[in-house]
Amino acid sequence: MHAFATLLDRLVYTPSRNAKLALIADYFARTPDPDRGWALAALAGDLDIAIPVRRTFAQLLDGRVDPELYRLSRDYVGDTAETVALLWPESDRPEQGPPLADVIETIRTADRYAIPERLAAWLDMLDTNGRWALLKLLTGGLRVGVSARLAKQAAAQHGGKDVAEIEEVWHGLSAPYGSLFAWLDGVADVPDITGLPVFRPLMLANPLEDKDLETLDVDAFVAEWKWDGIRVQLSAANGDVRLYSRSGDDIGRAFPDIVRTITGNLVLDGELLVMRGNIIAPFNDLQQRLNRKVVSAKMLKDFPAHVRLYDILRDGDIDLREEAWHVRRKHLEAWSKTHPNPRLDLSPTVIVNDRNALKEIWNDTRTNGIEGLMLKRRESPYLAGRPKGHWFKWKRAPLTLDTVLMYAERGSGKRSSFYSDYTFGVWVTHEDADDELVPVGKAYSGFTDKELRQVDKWVRGNTLQRFGPVRSVAPGIVFEVAFDAVHRSPRHKSGVAMRFPRIHRIRWDKPVEEADRLETVMALIGETELANGDETSGQQEGEQLSLL
Amino acid sequence: MTPEQFETWLYPDETGLYCAPGAFHIDPHRATETAIVTHGHADHARPSHKHVYASPETLAIMNLRLVQQAGQHHHAMVSGEVVTMGDVDVWLAPAGHVLGSMQVVIEWQGQRAVVSGDYKRRPDPTCASFEVVPCDLFVTEATFGLPVFRHEPDDREIARLLTSVAEQPERAHLIGAYGLGKCQRLIALIRAAGHDAPIWLHGATEKMCAFYQEQGIELGELLPVAGAEKKDMAGSIVMAPPSALQDRWSRRLPDAVTCFASGWMRVRGRARQRGVELPLIISDHADWPELIQTIKETGAREVWVTHGREDALCHQITKMGKKARALALVGREDEDDSEDVAP
Numbered sequence: 062m063h064a065f066a067t068l069l070d071r072l073v074y075t076p077s078r079n080a081k082l083a084l085i086a087d088y089f090a091r092t093p094d095p096d097r098g099w100a101l102a103a104l105a106g107d108l109d110i111a112i113p114v115r116r117t118f119a120q121l122l123d124g125r126v127d128p129e130l131y132r133l134s135r136d137y138v139g140d141t142a143e144t145v146a147l148l149w150p151e152s153d154r155p156e157q158g159p160p161l162a163d164v165i166e167t168i169r170t171a172d173r174y175a176i177p178e179r180l181a182a183w184l185d186m187l188d189t190n191g192r193w194a195l196l197k198l199l200t201g202g203l204r205v206g207v208s209a210r211l212a213k214q215a216a217a218q219h220g221g222k223d224v225a226e227i228e229e230v231w232h233g234l235s236a237p238y239g240s241l242f243a244w245l246d247g248v249a250d251v252p253d254i255t256g257l258p259v260f261r262p263l264m265l266a267n268p269l270e271d272k273d274l275e276t277l278d279v280d281a282f283v284a285e286w287k288w289d290g291i292r293v294q295l296s297a298a299n300g301d302v303r304l305y306s307r308s309g310d311d312i313g314r315a316f317p318d319i320v321r322t323i324t325g326n327l328v329l330d331g332e333l334l335v336m337r338g339n340i341i342a343p344f345n346d347l348q349q350r351l352n353r354k355v356v357s358a359k360m361l362k363d364f365p366a367h368v369r370l371y372d373i374l375r376d377g378d379i380d381l382r383e384e385a386w387h388v389r390r391k392h393l394e395a396w397s398k399t400h401p402n403p404r405l406d407l408s409p410t411v412i413v414n415d416r417n418a419l420k421e422i423w424n425d426t427r428t429n430g431i432e433g434l435m436l437k438r439r440e441s442p443y444l445a446g447r448p449k450g451h452w453f454k455w456k457r458a459p460l461t462l463d464t465v466l467m468y469a470e471r472g473s474g475k476r477s478s479f480y481s482d483y484t485f486g487v488w489v490t491h492e493d494a495d496d497e498l499v500p501v502g503k504a505y506s507g508f509t510d511k512e513l514r515q516v517d518k519w520v521r522g523n524t525l526q527r528f529g530p531v532r533s534v535a536p537g538i539v540f541e542v543a544f545d546a547v548h549r550s551p552r553h554k555s556g557v558a559m560r561f562p563r564i565h566r567i568r569w570d571k572p573v574e575e576a577d578r579l580e581t582v583m584a585l586i587g588e589t590e591l592a593n594g595d596e597t598s599g600q601q602e603g604e605q606l607s608l609l
Numbered sequence: 610m611t612p613e614q615f616e617t618w619l620y621p622d623e624t625g626l627y628c629a630p631g632a633f634h635i636d637p638h639r640a641t642e643t644a645i646v647t648h649g650h651a652d653h654a655r656p657s658h659k660h661v662y663a664s665p666e667t668l669a670i671m672n673l674r675l676v677q678q679a680g681q682h683h684h685a686m687v688s689g690e691v692v693t694m695g696d697v698d699v700w701l702a703p704a705g706h707v708l709g710s711m712q713v714v715i716e717w718q719g720q721r722a723v724v725s726g727d728y729k730r731r732p733d734p735t736c737a738s739f740e741v742v743p744c745d746l747f748v749t750e751a752t753f754g755l756p757v758f759r760h761e762p763d764d765r766e767i768a769r770l771l772t773s774v775a776e777q778p779e780r781a782h783l784i785g786a787y788g789l790g791k792c793q794r795l796i797a798l799i800r801a802a803g804h805d806a807p808i809w810l811h812g813a814t815e816k817m818c819a820f821y822q823e824q825g826i827e828l829g830e831l832l833p834v835a836g837a838e839k840k841d842m843a844g845s846i847v848m849a850p851p852s853a854l855q856d857r858w859s860r861r862l863p864d865a866v867t868c869f870a871s872g873w874m875r876v877r878g879r880a881r882q883r884g885v886e887l888p889l890i891i892s893d894h895a896d897w898p899e900l901i902q903t904i905k906e907t908g909a910r911e912v913w914v915t916h917g918r919e920d921a922l923c924h925q926i927t928k929m930g931k932k933a934r935a936l937a938l939v940g941r942e943d944e945d946d947s948e949d950v951a952p
Contacts, residue, residue: 073877074886126756127928133921134757138876147757147875193877476878 062158062187064092065100066194072205081207085215089242096161098237103198104205104212107236110168112176114200118145120177121184125150136530139471140204142196146189155188158195162237168199209308220245225262225445232259232309258296260309261328261374261382262445266435266452273453279419281440283386284411286426287433287454288369289344290334291351295319295368298326304333315353316366322404327396330372330443332408335364343548344560369408370397374443382443389443426457432545433457459543460585461565462487463576465498466538469520471530472505480520480532481505481513483564485540486555488578498536499555501582502544507563516567539568539576547585557582612718615746615911619715619722621938626724626748626915630717631697633662635724638938645699647726648710649674649789662686662694664701666709666824670789673820686711688737704728705739706893707790708821714742722746723907729892730899731763734797735790735826739903747909748936751917752894753872760872760896766889767795767802770846773866773887774804778844781809782887783865785851788814790893792848793821795870796828798891799846807832809842811849811858818848839863854883872896901925 068088075081085104089097102108118141122131126148138144159167164183171179180199184192197203210224213231217224222245233254234241243249293312294305302323304313313320316333335342335350342364350356350364373393374382381389390410397407411434413419423434433456441451464485472481482505486498508516516538524532543565550558557579610618610629618629625637633643640657647653647663649670654663656678661668664686671679686692688711691700696718701711706727713724723744730739753760774782786792792814799808807830810818815833822828834847843863851869859865872892873879880888895903904912904926911932914922919935926933 073881074888076884076886127924129924130756130921133918133924134755137755137918138757139878143877144757147759151759476882479882 062191065161066191069194069205070190072207082215082218086219089219094239095237099161099165101238102236104207105209112199117177142200143193146193146196149184149192156186158187158191228262230254233257256299258298258301258303260305263307264443265447266454269453269455279416282436282438284413285408285435286431287435288332289432290332290347293333295329297323315356318361318366319404322402326377328375329370331368331370334367336367368405371408385440386437387439461541461543464540464542465536465573465576467498467500468531468533480517487582501555501557502559502562504562504564512567536573539571540564541566541568612720621936628715631694633694635713645713648707664709664711702740702742703737708736720745724748727894729895733794735794741906743908746911747907748913751914751919751922753896754918754922756897758896760892761890763798763891766891767798780864780866781842781845781847781862782868783847783859783862784868785854786870788850789817800829806845809834809847811853813850814848
């Protein structure tokens with residue numbers, strides 16, 4: 062445990078990516094199996110040890126820590142595992158603690174009611190850092206500034222391989238990755254993934270810059286609508302079907318209505334949506350289906366899932382990734398004809414012959430209720446990552462509103478103790494009373510660290526009331542907020558909710574009275590929701606839609 | 610005014626904590642007629658009071674930092690010497706925070722109130738140790754008033770620093786630390802751990818270090834960073850105010866390892882906010898166990914909490930069977946990491 066705790070501690074404070082890679086690779090070289098494999102799983106976020114966090118912690122703390130002091134500490138530290146690690150009584154003679162593998166084995170096999178006592182015994186023997194690492198491990202989400210990809214990269218560095226080679230086999234492997242390390246150490250062949258529904262690293266698009274548009278050879282590209290769902294990969298082999306998110310997480314369990322309709326050996330790329338008849342439901346509806354362990358029959362009925370296909374990567378034994386986009390597209394269309402499935406359809410391509418027409422279509426995306434346009438080079442192979450010059454995403458221009466800061470909440474992790482999450486509102490006119498602010502959204506991004514410090518300071522000096530980690534503030538700062546769309550929401554007092562809100566600019570100069578009013582926000586709903594209902598449904602009919 | 614009801618004669622007004630029968634403020638945040646100043650930090654020692662009562666060291670520090678604005682009339686009070694001001698007897702007792710830092714003891718009609726200023730309980734080679742003064746009312750700070758704050762032993766933190774210095778001989782270790790007190794204490798601790806090499810100083814820390822040396826505190830060989838060659842500082846320790854850590858100034862150092870010495874460093878989020886590579890948990894403020902220990906030892910039946918995380922400490926004091934009150938004083942900063950640069 063000590064070596065792993067030291068690794069995590071050093072990772073937290075190491076800013077440089079290369080230094081992080083070196084630290085992890087060095088740990089892999091010095092640590093025996095299976096400990097290093099479990100560490101890799103933990104760093105890559107693939108460690109599936111579900112302890113009932115809330116109950117376990119409640120049992121652990123009961124009788125040891127005053128609940129009120131715990132609450133205030135948690136509120137300040139911003140991280141449950143760290144709070145408990147810091148509050149735990151100090152051992153006079155801290156020990157190294159059990160090997161990582163023992164911890165994981167014990168947690169996996171122990172009677173869940175015995176876990177808190179087991180955990181308490183470990184906490185008693187470890188030092189502050191060891192306690193922190195242990196609790197972070199068991200609560201998931203290490204937050205040490207290492208992404209799954211960086212962890213894989215470090216494994217690749219340790220074995221002198223390319224990270225793409227690891228990503229290709231990754232989903233065929235499981236912790237503690239004995240076969241992977243044997244291959245990396247040069248004592249075994251590459252792990253065999255034949256016949257497994259593995260994840261193929263996705264091809265991603267670069268944002269289109271204005272200068273790209275001027276130099277783009279329009280004839281070499283085809284346009285597609287950018288649908289407002291989440292990008293997924295359907296991977297099926299030998300009766301096993303997986304639905305992978307963009308990052309390679311299998312979310313299939315939450316979408317049995319999709320998974321059970323797929324047969325054969327194939328890999329498809331598409332957009333996951335909620336669709337009723339021909340109408341795409343707002344993103345909010347899809348959100349109801351995401352992050353669920355079990356889905357009720359009612360959920361399946363009320364929020365029917367659908368995948369709109371963009372691409373095909375594999376069909377039977379044929380790997381199509383080397384082929385040009387237009388070849389894959391023909392293959393996809395042919396496959397689609399022979400495999401009719403009401404849960405799947407093809408995303409239509411948009412034929413565009415010149416730059417101006419392209420701009421016109423893009424300008425219309427807002428009124429058409431579409432997130433934007435994708436531009437794909439006809440000759441592009443399917444390449445992992447975000448290769449330059451092949452695919453572009455061209456998001457529709459955001460909407461903006463001037464809003465007033467109403468509540469600020471302390472952040473967590475790196476932002477603990479900073480008031481970094483902002484709820485903002487717009488004015489409502491009352492006949493007999495003063496104008497009132499009603500909240501319309503919440504955002505915690507779009508500003509610089511310097512602005513964060515300024516707003517934090519302002520919040521502390523202009524607090525009206527405190528509610529735990531939240532402070533209400535006097536109307537005093539105008540936030541120009543950018544967002545993608547507004548929709549009706551009975552859950553909010555204002556009756557509206559924003560999609561993708563972020564702070565666009567902080568208008569220190571603008572008097573709060575001049576911020577926008579609720580009527581203005583309401584007018585924006587009309588636009589987006591109407592469009593979603595009428596216009597897009599028409600476009601979904603045809604497989605190929607020529608706009609010229 | 611009722612002696613047993615402290616708030617009738619000792620209370621915060623818009624200038625700071627005011628003692629009515631003595632007609633003076635303690636650490637007022639703006640200019641006033643008569644001020645008793647606990648120590649020389651900028652948020653306690655404000656400019657332009659008419660009369661300033663403080664320890665000789667604090668008065669000297671005020672002269673050094675505020676120059677013309679250090680106050681019209683200085684009245685030096687030696688620790689333990691009783692001065693009568695109006696109807697009250699006042700004396701100072703060491704607070705162990707920084708050189709010259711004092712608690713203010715006020716006696717009026719058989720009641721004794723102690724205003725701690727900032728304090729810590731662990732030994733500090735650069736200042737006199739905190740003295741417990743039994744009292745009826747104890748006014749305490751609460752910078753680290755949460756049970757998550759337990760400062761590590763100083764020698765352990767200094768050992769971590771020196772290991773890192775030895776491991777990276779090509780880099781300089783840049784330590785951000787409060788310019789008055791923390792900086793000199795760190796240097797003294799580093800010397801006590803046997804590190805004899807010259808320590809480099811940012812310009813803003815030079816004057817105060819020289820003052821400490823004049824007061825007879827051994828800090829070893831100190832050199833100015835200004836005018837030094839990059840390569841000369843490789844493998845060595847550099848002291849600077851916290852504001853210099855992310856400043857362009859630090860580019861003149863050879864690939865600096867950013868270190869920050871503060872009690873806040875115990876919380877990872879705080880260290881990461883500052884982009885610190887080597888956090889050192891060393892503070893001049895009492896940690897949670899020290900706060901609780903001190904409150905107990907004073908035997909006070911009532912405790913007021915001036916600044917910091919007062920909610921938790923008030924909760925704990927109430928649990929200890931004492932009366933607790935949070936004093937919201939204006940002008941106090943979250944100490945231990947504010948920018949404190951000597952003029």
